[in-house]
Amino acid sequence: xxxxVFSSEQLDDKDPLAHKAGAFSLPDNTIYLxxxxxxxxxxxxxxxxxxxxxxxxxxGLITSWxxxxxxxxxxxxxxxxxxxxxxxxxxxxxxxxxxINLFKVLSAALKMNPxxxxxxxxxxxxxTDIYMVQGLLxxxxxxxxxxxxxxxxxxxQLTDDIAVLMLTQxxxxxxxxxxxxxxxxxxxxxxxxxxxxxxxxxxAFPVCLDDCNxxxxxxxxxxxxxxxxxxxxxxxxxxxxxxxxxxxxxGWMGHSAPFSFSPDYAPDSSVKQxxxxxxxxxxxxxxxxxxxxxxxxxxxxIDEKSKKLQAFFIAEAKRAGVLEHFGVASPPINCRxxxxxxxxxxxxxxxxxxxxxxxxxxxxxxxxxxIGFAPLYLSFADVEKAVTRLAIIMNExxxxxxxxxxxxxxx
Numbered sequence: 001x002x003x004x005v006f007s008s009e010q011l012d013d014k015d016p017l018a019h020k021a022g023a024f025s026l027p028d029n030t031i032y033l034x035x036x037x038x039x040x041x042x043x044x045x046x047x048x049x050x051x052x053x054x055x056x057x058x059x060g061l062i063t064s065w066x067x068x069x070x071x072x073x074x075x076x077x078x079x080x081x082x083x084x085x086x087x088x089x090x091x092x093x094x095x096x097x098x099x100i101n102l103f104k105v106l107s108a109a110l111k112m113n114p115x116x117x118x119x120x121x122x123x124x125x126x127x128t129d130i131y132m133v134q135g136l137l138x139x140x141x142x143x144x145x146x147x148x149x150x151x152x153x154x155x156x157q158l159t160d161d162i163a164v165l166m167l168t169q170x171x172x173x174x175x176x177x178x179x180x181x182x183x184x185x186x187x188x189x190x191x192x193x194x195x196x197x198x199x200x201x202x203x204a205f206p207v208c209l210d211d212c213n214x215x216x217x218x219x220x221x222x223x224x225x226x227x228x229x230x231x232x233x234x235x236x237x238x239x240x241x242x243x244x245x246x247x248x249x250x251g252w253m254g255h256s257a258p259f260s261f262s263p264d265y266a267p268d269s270s271v272k273q274x275x276x277x278x279x280x281x282x283x284x285x286x287x288x289x290x291x292x293x294x295x296x297x298x299x300x301x302i303d304e305k306s307k308k309l310q311a312f313f314i315a316e317a318k319r320a321g322v323l324e325h326f327g328v329a330s331p332p333i334n335c336r337x338x339x340x341x342x343x344x345x346x347x348x349x350x351x352x353x354x355x356x357x358x359x360x361x362x363x364x365x366x367x368x369x370x371i372g373f374a375p376l377y378l379s380f381a382d383v384e385k386a387v388t389r390l391a392i393i394m395n396e397x398x399x400x401x402x403x404x405x406x407x408x409x410x411x
C-alpha cells in the first residue's frame with residue numbers, strides 16, 4: 001500500500017485530509033498516537049465550551065433549556081453520531097456511559113427474547129462489557145448465564161439458546177475487526193439479537209448499522225469522535241425494535257411527557273426512552289461542536305488514510321529495525337481497525353520512554369504497546385518521526401531507566 005519511493009513529505013503533499021489538522025488544538029512538539037483512547041481537543045469544541053459556560057449558562061441561566069435547545073441535545077447529537085455509524089435519524093440517542101447503556105440494552109433485549117437465558121460474548125471483550133453482564137446476571141439469578149465464544153470462530157458457536165450476542169466490533173487490544181454484517185446475519189438465522197460495541201469504530205471507518213441489520217449498538221464519544229474525557233456515550237436501537245423495546249432505568253427524561261410530572265411512568269415510544277436523568281449539557285454541547293470536524297470529510301477517506309498511515313508505520317519500522325524487537329499482535333491491515341498492537345515484555349516502560357520523547361501512545365496489559373492512527377490530525381511526517389524516536393529507545397534500551405519502569409495509576 002505504501003511504496004518506500006514516496007517520502008513522508010510527498011505523501012503529506014498528496015493527502016486530501018491534511019487541512020483537517022488545523023481544526024485541532026494539539027500541543028507543540030507532540031506526536032499523538034493515542035486518539036483511539038482519548039481524542040484531542042478540537043478548536044470548535046474549545047470555543048463551544050467557553051460559549052456554553054459563559055453565555056448559555058452564565059447569562060441565559062435556566063432559560064437556555066429552551067433558548068439554546070439544551071433539552072433536545074441528546075437527540076440532536078445522537079442523530080449527528082448516527083450519520084457517522086450508518087443509522088438513519090431517530091435511532092441513536094446520546095446519553096450516559098457505555099456501561100450504563102449496556103445495562104439498559106441487555107435488559108431490554110433479554111425481555112424481548114424471554115425464553116432464552118444466555119448472553120454470549122468473547123472472553124477478550126473489553127472488561128466493562130463483561131462486568132456489566134456479570135452484574136446483570138447477579139440480579140437475574142442462576143437461570144441466566146454468560147457464555148464465552150471464540151473470537152476466531154463466532155458463527156460456528158451460535159446456538160438457539162442464546163438470547164443476545166454482545167460483541168465489540170474492534171478488539172481493544174489487538175485491533176481485530178469483526179465481520180459485522182456476516183455475524184449479524186448468522187446470529188439472526190438462529191433467532192439471536194445482536195448488540196455491538198462501537199467504542200473503537202465510530203469515527204474511525206465506515207460503520208453501517210442499518211445496512212448490516214444490527215439490532216442494538218452502544219459506543220463512546222471520547223475516542224475518535226473527540227468529545228473529551230468522560231464525554232457522553234450513545235445507544236442505537238433499530239427502528240423496528242422501538243415499539244417492543246423497554247429498558248429498566250425509567251428516569252424522568254425517558255418519560256413520554258416528562259414535564260407533565262405524572263407519578264406513573266409512561267415510556268417514550270422512541271429511542272428517547274433510553275434517557276434517564278437530566279443530560280450533562282456542558283459535556284454534550286462540547287461533543288456537539290467536536291462532531292463538526294466530520295462535516296466535510298467522508299469516513300471512507302478517513303479509513304483509506306488510516307490504512308496508508310499504518311502501512312507507512314510498518315514500512316518505516318522495518319527499515320529502522322524496530323520490528324525486530326517486537327511481536328506484531330494485530331491481524332493483517334484489512335482485518336483490523338485504526339490501530340496497531342506491538343507485543344513486548346517491557347511494553348509499559350517503552351511506552352513511557354516514548355512519551356518522554358514527545359510521542360504519546362498507550363499500553364494495554366499484559367504486554368501491548370498500542371498505537372492509534374487518527375487520520376484527521378496525524379501526518380506521515382509524524383509517523384516517520386515517531387518511528388525514528390522509537391528506534392533510538394529500543395536500540396539504546398532507554399526503557400530500562402527506573403523512571404519508566406514505575407507504574408502510574410492510569411496505564
